[in-house]
Amino acid sequence: MRQTAVNKLHIFMVMFFISLVMSIQSPIFTPYAATMGASSVLIGIMLSIASFTNLTGNLVAGPLSDRFGKKVFIIISLFLSGILFIFHALVSSSMNLIVLRALNGFSLAFLIPSGLALLSEYAKNSHQQGKNMAINGILGTIASIIAPLIGGKLGATIGYANTYLVIGISLILTAIYATSFIKERQHMVVKANQSNKLSFLHILQMPQLQIVFLTGFALMYIHGVIIYEVPYLTVERGLSTTTTGQLFSFMGIGTFLSLSLLFINRFNPIKRLMFGLTGMNMVIFIILKGLMSLPVSLFFVGFFFGIIMPAMATALTDSVASSGYGRAFGVMSAIYSLGMITSSFITGVIRDYISPYFIAFTIGMLTLTLIGYSKFQTNTNSSSHAPTQY
Template identity: 70%
Template sequence: MDKLHIFLVMFFISLIMSVQSPIFTPYAAMVGASGVLIGIMLSVSQLANLTGNLIAGPLVDRFGKRIFITLPLLVSGILFIAHGVVGDSVSLLALRAMNGFSLAFLIPAAMALLSGYAKNSVQQGKNMAINGILGTIASIVAPVIGGQLGVSIGYANTYFVIGSGLILTSIYTMKFINERQIVMMKRNSKTVLSLWDVLTTPGLQVVFLTGFAVMYIHGVLIYEIPYLTVEKGLSTAVTGQLFSYFGIGTFISLSLLFINRFDPVKRLILGLFGMCISLFALFNSLLSLSILVFLIGVFFGIMMPAMATALTDVVSSEGHGRAFGVMSAVYSLGMIFSTFFTGIIRSFISPYFIAFLIGMVVLTLIGYSKLQSPSPTKSY
């Protein structure tokens, strides 16, 4: 029952947070932000998130997970409400930075708490996949809701709805989320790792490299798709639908639970290769945008549970907070680079092409790493 509450909270978080995805860029443009400044806003938010992730990991392991789920939700809800009353782009930039820092504590704590409810690597993968399925359902529905809310009640009022939803979710966690972990993973030769060990462990470096590439690609989509609203005068409802295509693709691949029986590193390689090929087709206009966004979502869904499983295959439960904190920081780093460079380069080179190059470079590095260490991590 405790695990059910965690799944529900993660679902609510994904649902509420994804509502803003189609409205932030046009809202920022409305309050006077240029294309470059919008990229900086997204980057600063992720930079604050990265800083918080590195701080969060050791604190989560030391003081427990529950408080770092409840408190960030409450603070973030207040900050999102403040988004709705912002009067200029500088204030919006400051709010984005503060919100990014507050949310940095949330995901490592929630993932570390969820990871305690598994007996082995396969069950761990299924838990992460189920969590991914719920999050993906939210990501399918929420952008459409966000786009429609932006049209019907306006951007500012939509942020009031987002903030209120997060505050209600925080109240829910106070009542139903418990610190106790009912199941412990079986351990073989795993040891508790320090933060430095997490950063330098070869088995984790592959995960972190892949996570960076995936989030760079994801960041390009998050920037480019809503910018169609500004650039081509499309409705936010249309950009919301494009995000939903991504979510549908992710949902389909996450629903194939048998995939979790395969080596997570091989799943990472397959998923990243698929994302790169889709990007290649995207910047060459080989297929429609909706189909390619859907395919990128499919490969994204293959990779996300694999990254979490590969991490927990190496790190003991006592170090999950640190490990998930570093992984979240790497995700933030990928988003920082992608949103910042996309805002700068999009006027003279396709951001999709740069994302393709980065994905292929990381894929090459992972292949080289596998050749140097031929024994793969087993997931079963």
Template identity: 70%
Template structure:
């Protein structure tokens, strides 16, 4: 038991420091790209292309993770990404930055499905699964609170290039720690008789998972708007990157608060998903109608984001058996990337004529309507009910 706890702790440590280091770049990427001559549309294309290559890698990663194990697909991307981030600091044009961003998106595509699949092997039931995901979310949220402030201060004090050198070096150190400490883990999840190993096609065809994936798309579309719009304020309004980092931290504080409410994990994950999406939509409505200030809106969005993320991971693992987690998390990560692609591209095009927050609100509400309709249909007497089915 103690050895298992130590092994799980290593996963949490690796994922925490990965989140910390990766989040450092959040407030500096858009200003750095603008410094190299990128327009708002080009910045949107950069973010979209990185998400597209990430999506492609996610779909490739899932089956490979299930077949060859998790550790190799965690360790290798960390080393590759560290080298690419160092190269970010050497970029001389927006074209260089575009290529590096795309390559980095592809390399990191293998990391997230592998890490979540490895972590999911340490849960015996749905409640433990939700708790593990919530703990990981708390650690990631702490990183997202601290890192943007650090990144903003480093960008202002040392310059964008030196900040990227630091990020790359830190990732290489994390890679060394992962190589020495992380261990492969066989799943100990108890699989019920109603669950069986799913192929990639079966994962895509299962209706209950389709609803989770649809929600993931809407969630990442909204998140993409925040990632794009908040840093761009620094460019448009002459704000320092340090202030931008503080704004991002409001989102992290809200997420940390909701993830700390462990009793929420006892509720049906589908109900948590719908509640969280509704809250995010109302927060977006309040900001584009100017009923709320941006810091308060970011806090509320972070709060509901923290409710949804563990719920979606739990709904996924409750439906797919452990030997299919790599495929399922790979598809989920690909859907997340697709949401970011769509969000970044559309936001870069429409932001001068239409509020991106309004468009995100419409997408969120449309998704909520589809989820509600699907839940009503699954509750029909003619429909067989399974755990967590819509």
């Protein structure tokens, strides 16, 4: 029991450092690309390419991690990403940056599905799964609060290129730590009436997971708009990257608060998804209309983000057997990437003509409508197949 706790602690530490190091670049990538002459459209293409290669890698990572284990892909991905981030510091043109973003997107695709699947295997039941995801979420949120501040400060003091050098070296050190301390574990959770081998098609056909994937797409589309638009303030308004980092930290504080409300985990995860997406749509509408200051708005974006993310992970682990975690988390990560691809590309193209927040609000509301219709259809079908009482 004690050894299991120690092994989980090492996984939590690795996941925390991944979140911390990766979030450091959030306030600096857009201005870094802009200094190389990249237009808003080209920056959108860069983000989209990274998300597209990430999507491809997610679909490859799932089956491979189920077959060969999670640890090996976590370590390889960390080493490769660290090297690629170091090369970020050495680029001399926006075209070089596009190539590196594409390669790095594919490399990073193995990290999150493998990490979440490995963490889920250290649970004996659904309650422990939820607890593990909650702790991971809290640690990731802490990282998201402090990392933008670190990234913004580093960008302002040592420059964008040197900041990417720090990111790359940090990931390599994390890979060395993971090599030494992360332990693989056999599947612990067994669910009745489920095949040990799930195909991607089978996963996509599960009604509950369809709701999860729809929510994930909408959430990451909205997140992509925030990630694109907030750093762009440094370009349009001449703000410091430190200011941008502070804005992202407001979002992290909101997420931390919602994750700390442990009683929320007692509610059905699908209902939490719908509640969180409704709140997210309302906040995006407020940002669109300028009804609230941006720091406060981002705080509430983070709050509802913290409600949605653990609920999606819990709904997923409740729906599939542990032997299919890699595939399921791979599909979910691919959906995330698809949302980012669509968001980054559309935002870069239309931002000079129409507010990206309006498109995000429209997609969020459309997704909420589809989820409501799906729930209605499921309840109707269940009622029609119920035995008649006499």
